[in-house]
Amino acid sequence: MEVYSEKQQITAALDALKAKKLTVGLVPTMGALHEGHLELVKKAFENNDRVVVSIFVNPTQFDNKEDLKKYPRTLDSDLELLKTVSKDAILIYAPSVADVYGDNTVSESFDFDGLEFEMEGRFRDGHFNGVGTIVKRLFEIIKPDNAYFGEKDFQQLQIIKKMVEKHHIPVTIVGCDIHREASGLAMSSRNTRLNPEYKDAAPFIYKTLTTAKNKFGTKSANKVQEWVENQFANHDLLKLEYFIIADTETLKPVKRKSNNKTYRAFIAAYADDIRLIDNIALN
Known part of the structure; x- marks a missing residue:
């Protein structure tokens, strides 16, 4: 080499x-x-x-x-x-x-x-x-x-x-494709800086994304966003910076779903002072 x-x-x-x-x-x-x-x-x-x-x-x-x-x-x-x-x-x-x-x-x-x-x-x-x-x-x-x-x-x-x-x-x-740890946490060099308590808490991010994906099938983007924000508001360790459902081409937040477009949910959250990001395809 x-x-x-x-x-x-x-x-x-x-x-x-x-x-x-x-x-x-x-x-x-x-x-x-x-x-x-x-x-x-x-x-x-x-x-x-x-x-x-x-x-x-x-x-x-x-x-x-x-x-x-x-x-x-x-x-x-x-x-x-x-x-x-x-x-x-x-x-x-x-x-x-x-x-x-x-x-x-x-x-x-x-x-x-x-x-x-x-x-x-x-x-x-x-x-x-x-x-x-x-x-x-x-x-x-x-x-x-x-x-x-x-x-x-x-x-x-x-x-x-x-x-x-x-x-x-x-x-x-x-x-x-995103490569994940067994817990679902997206692999990142920053993960090595997580102390054990935050490492245990961090998979909540992906768990929330997968539930948001399911909800997006029947609920509006605004309703899904409200649900995610409430989940993090009630979390003791993780602090949400943003959650956005966006058009994959323009990356602009979705206002009304269209069958002709593809969407992803994007998230950024803090585990103590370590910033973690993740996303998931919605359709």
Whole structure:
């Protein structure tokens, strides 16, 4: 397994692979890898000869500097985990901030046709400009044929698809199913920071989503939202930040259900100071 810390190094290695007509898949991560990331890598191997896993905690997508500071950095254990998938067909790009941004660690400004202003965009100022900046730079460095993203960050997935479309970037974006712990809790690097009491409480998020999905079959979006808000209001440990039922294309909250549209329910909640997000397809 080759680990590259400089873009010139990995670009040279990838140029040699592409000269042999080998296809390349990219799985962008911020490290602290778990089974959910491994599923993305396995998916990438279904359609590509080689897979690049980027491991980079991107400073421009954190609106909360404390969150950036606390984000786990576990490169050695990440590499051991990736070896369980492949010891010789994965290339690791683990750059420094300077290698990615030079002397100017700032985000580009993007227009995602309004997708950036919904849900996470309302609560995390500048977050999607940071996401767009790092993903676009990774695409420019790696030049992958395909790139893989988990549906846990569904809004991010839609925004990246929009960026690729608007900037005419020659890469196919593949969305992959949410990988869950046995309890139903969506796998996240943040889960490792949950103390036992909050770890036991956190599966309530997915349980609430699945019940909301059932209710959406017979009740209005407003009624389902009221029910979810009441569930969290009565919970001792978890604090709801938002629950929204949205059109999957526009990400705008649904006002009246239509048989011609698909919907998802999105949720963000705090377990102590740790922010957890999840979503579920409704139809």
